Structure formats: C-alpha cells, structure tokens
Amino acid sequence: MEEQFRGFIKDRFGEAVIREDDFRGEQSFYVKPEALVEICQAFLEDNELQVRFLSDLTAVDWLGHERESEGRFELIYNLYSLTHAHRFFLKMHLPAEAPKIASLCDLWPGANWMEREVYDLFGIEFVGHPDLTKILTPDDLEGHPLRKDFPLTYEQPQFSWNKDEPPEVIK
C-alpha cells in the first residue's frame, strides 16, 4: 500500500516532493508549500487511493533547534484513506516571518476549525479561509501561545471588558 501512495505522489508531483521520511513506520512526504492544494486535490479526486478523510492538521515550532534552518514552522497534514485504512502525512516548512499557506476549506469543510486553531495558536495565516478568526484564546489576548517564544507562566489580564464596547472609564 505504501508503494502505491509513494508512486502516486512521485509520478505526478515529482518536483514538489523534497524528501520522504518513514520514522517509526509512518509514511510522510515533505512537499513544497505552494503545491499543497494541488496535491490534496489530486488525492481527493483519485478513485484508486480514496483519500477522502482529512484527519488532522497541526504545526510544530522548531525555534532554537537545528531543524529551524529548514524553516521555523513545520505544518503537518494528516490524511487518511478509509478504504485502504492507510494514514500518511504531508509536511512542509514555513519561514518565521509572516508564515502563510493556502487554505483547504474548499476541499474539506472540516478544515475550517482546524485551520482557525493553528492560526490562533501559531499565527500561521491560511490564505482563502472564509472566516480566519481566533477560536480558543480570548479576543484580547496578544500573541500566539503555542509558539516557543510565548512565555509559559506570564498571564495577560483577560476578560476585562467586551472587545467592542469598552466601558467609559477605559475609554
């Protein structure tokens, strides 16, 4: 099964695949960020492999690690084929300055909240997302908590007023 998936992605997107990794028997492909949507669409439309399920997507912050040289943020897309019970990962590195990637909301409606979560916690922008707003942290929290340079213990004052209508005293 792994051979089939490797063949598919290597044949059609040979130049977009940077390298392949099978750490602990999990198949993952490092791809160029700009090819993401095309690759996902090709997998989604292929009737042989039947990759219809976007299981998860998340990011890793490599700040201060030797891996940072490839790009500070690593995005991990977790795709699953229900028919073949096969899971594989698409990974890509994004730069530290203004990380940006195309949104997958057009392909999978379920990607909506996952992308909002990554945007909220890592500050990665998903271009073309219909409603890219914070989802977990309070509206007035500044910064992106899961970045490694966000302090662990310092707490910003929160919930002090409603965002849209601060009381007279504060105005």
Next chain:
Amino acid sequence: MPEQRTVTLNMGPQHPSTHGVLRVVVELDGERVVKVTPVVGYLHTGIEKTMESKLYYQALVCTDRMDYLAPMSNNLGYCLAVEKLMDIEVPEKVQWARVCLAELTRIKSHLVWLGTHSIDLGAMSMLLYTFRDRESIIDVYEACGGQRMMTSYIRIGGLAHELPVDFDKKVRRVVKQVNEGLADYENLLTNNEIFINRTRNVAVISAEDAIAWSLSGPMLRGSGVKHDLRKANPYSGYENFDFEIAYGKNGDAYDRYLLRLKEIRQSLRIINQALDGMPEGPYRARVPGVVLPPKEDVLYKMESMIFHFKIITEGFKAPVGSVYQAIESPKGEFGFLITGDGSNRPRRVRVRPPSFINLASLPRLVEGGMFSDVVCAIGSIDIVLGEVDR
C-alpha cells in the same frame, strides 16, 4: 426601511443543555434556525502548552483532564504514542488489561452521554439509572488507580501498579450490572414515542458529508460508514478480540443512540473475552532508563533505584521526529501527535480532539431545522468541553 425578520438568541455559555461552557449564537426566523455559530474556548487552559513544558512522564496527568469522562482512553492514547516514539514493546498482559479498561471507559462515557442526552430531551429519570451503573465502573477505577476520575493508571510502558486482586470479580459484577441496566434503558427509550419523535430525522448528516467534515466515532458510523480504528488499524492487541462494528443507516440522532447502545454491548463482549483470556506476566515493560522499574525492585535493588532516580529527575531523551497514534475513544478518533527533539521534553504534543472536530459540524447539522432540535443535535454529537477547549 425593511422589516427585520430574524432574531439573534444567545445560548450558553452557562446553560445546562450545552454540556459545559459552550456558547451557541443562534439566528432565528420564527422557530427556524437560519444560522448557528458555536463559540468555544471558555475552558481553554493550554493543556498542549503545559504538556510541552513537562517531562514525558509528567505530561501524562494532563491527559486525564481533557476528556474527563474517559480518562483511561486518554491515558492509553498518550502512552501508546510515547511508546511508539521510544519504540517500546509492552507485555501481553498489559495490552489485555488496557483493552479491558479502555472498554470500561467506553461504557462509562456512553452512560454519561445517555443520561445527559435524555435529560436534554425531557426523560429525567434516565440519569439516575445510568449514573447508578457508572458508579460501579468508577469503583473499579478506584480499586485500580486509587482515584475515581483522574486515574492516570495507564503509564508509559505498562500500568501504574499490579491489577487489584479482585479485579476479575469486580469487573464481572460491573458487566452483569450494565447488562441488566441496558434492558432498563431500552425499555425506557428505544420504543418511547416522545423520544423517537425528538430524535428521528433530527441532526441528519450523510455519509459523504460526515467524511468531508472529518467526523469520527459514532458520528461517522451513525451515517453508515463502517470505520472503526480498532478494526482498521488495531492497536494494543485489539486484533485478538472478536467483536463487531456497530453502525447506523440514516445518520440521525436516533441512529446514533441505537449505535451507542450497540457499542456498549460490544464492549461488554470484549471485556468478557479480556477477562477470560487475561495472560499472566509482568505489569510493566522492562526498558532500563525509559520505563520506571517496578516499585518492589526500587526498594531492594541498587540499579533499579538509580534508574528510578534518573527517570524521575531528568526523564529520558526522545529521538527527533514525529509520531502519530490514534485510538478509537468513545467520542471518536482520539490521536496524539508527539514530536521529540532530542531533549527530555516533547517539542510538540498535539491532541486530535474528536469532540472539537465533531462540534465544528454543528452548523451543518442544525441550520434549516427547528430551534428545539439544536439541543438534541449538541447532545447527540457527544461533546466534552474539557476536550474541545483543552
């Protein structure tokens, strides 16, 4: 000036039928729902960030506190992921005990769901029956881990201690009690006309949509997709057990109710098999430097004491790389993505939260329907806000 036709209503965050602190902003045209916006994050405590700041051992206790209705499933998911990262094989007895406990957890979680969901729909007495049976499962937890809810009993490489001496007897009593209880629930609900009217053809989602929305667990199977990670990608020795995947047909709230009852039955089957075939052996793997040595050894053997001290004070170092391990938790696909960076703390711990991702489909489930069905839809998704917000 055009007449305003819709009314915006705020539900929650402190509303009993939202099962925690979920806020739902509903736009209504009369009784019809035009638009629904779930607002989450009131319970966000940064569990992922906390776990990233702890040693691999210490991070375990955070997992209980996410889906607090299914602590053993969370423990299991985390431990399996770390074991994959560190390439640890656990003894067979541990696998069987874990399966047994994970299935007890599934029953426990489904019972709480059943009780609260029926209360939402007006069947007040259900909660008393389901909590009666849940109590006996909690007693088993207490006997195992010493805690009733936040057990942390399943540890990296094995279990916290040996199973209690009367484990077998206790669990068999639970099985008998839940079996009898199931008859009560079915009598009260399955053919109950009010319950059927409130749930049939409500919150319907088709199989294609369920897959596109990344739904998992009962939400996916309720629509007729035969997918269960215990069968598809067996973990912790599930391939040794004989059970069936329960699945629905119409993808409505009633089908999901029937499906969860069937799942309880299948769990009882698995538990019986696990008890009958429970192998003998150690309760923890022997991997010096990574897995804590058994407490008895620590007291009498010098090497064990040194390892114990080393692991507790500085932990173990994980290789650079990411692993993902998903389990079929009561709510759906519950996965851990753990990234090691060569140090003794994880670089990244990502929880794939089934409740969060299933809840994202709420607008799809209720928009265009009646307002009174919103409560039913929220209930039938089976969310735990501790896990949604983490």
